[in-house]
Amino acid sequence: MNRRLAVLGGTLIGIAALAAIILVDVLGTVFFALTVAFLLAPLRQWLRQRGYSRLTATVAVTTTAFVSVLALLTPLGYLVFGRFSEVVALFDTLPASIPVEIAGVSDEIVIADVLAVVETGFRTTATRVAAALPVLLIKLTLFVLLVFSLLYNESDIRGSVLAVVPPAERDIAKALHTRARETLYALYVLQAATALGTFLIALPVFVVFGYASPFVLATVAAILQFIPVVGPSVLIAALVIGAFLAGDIVGAVLIGVIGGGLIAWLPDLAIRPRLARRTADLDGSLYFIGFVGGLLSLGAIGIIVGPLVVALLAEAAGLVADEFDIDEESA
Secondary structure, three states: OOHHHHHHHHHHHHHHHHHHHHHHHHHHHHHHHHHHHHHHHHHHHHHHOOOHHHHHHHHHHHHHHHHHHHHHHHHHHHHHOOHHHHHHHHHHHHEEEEEEEEEOOEEEOHHHHHHHHHHHHHHHHHHHHHHOOHHHHHHHHHHHHHHHHHHHOOOHHHHHHHHOOOHHHHHHHHHHHHHHHHHHHHHHHHHHHHHHHHHHHHHHHHHHOOOOOHHHHHHHHEEEEEEEEOHEEEEEEEHHHHHHHHHHHHHHHHHHHHOOOOHHHHHHHHHHHHHHOOOOOHHHHHHHHHHHHHHHHHHHHHHHHHHHHHHHHHHHHHHHHHHOOOOOOOO
């Protein structure tokens, strides 16, 4: 029986690896759909328990996934296409050089070339996204079909996976399953809610301060919320430096204190703790390592893969420590 189970498990892993090689161009979409379906499976189960049919519950949850993805992509699309000229205009308002005086010696740091590179990169990215729009639509359709299929066949898939795990080791699979779900909740739900809260807070702040493009700045602040550790603080710092270089010392102090407090800190203090009870207890530095490492290694999908792998590694290390009764304080 154990030998047959090992053969079946090896066959499943081998076919999965072959499929990954063949489907490499859509692997990111497949992984994204898999994580979203995995996260939304409890919602479908909740609907089924309340008497909804298998098809109705699956359609409802798939629609929720589709609308959520559109809600996440809309601000970025609006920034790239709807307000492209305003974003470019922001680069033009930045000073070409920064005056520096040290010990009576005056000099200036020329940043015009850096700004030109950043602006060119933004234009190139927008052009590439526009050219790849048909492919993105195809991938979005594939995403919806995959989420629907995974949710509709959830029980069969779960049974197939558990069948190749020996009964004595299924507690390990359950622990990893729980950790993965909590991590995905943190990456998707918690980050999205915090980003939305950041946008709703930042928009009136930028309007009150009289910025020419408050909607664009609020959108940028919301998008930056997905970057761990730094977040919207980068935008606030840039605005402070811009106001300071323009000679508006009071404005620089006000946007630094009020904008920094309301935009960079308040969402983390007011929104994140309320939703964090269902998230994995992952150290901020480990999350940052997973985010950056995944992004550099795998591109955009690495934003999800990196922290998820780090979280599973931390969970596996904890299981090993519990297995051998390792005391963390005595280690």
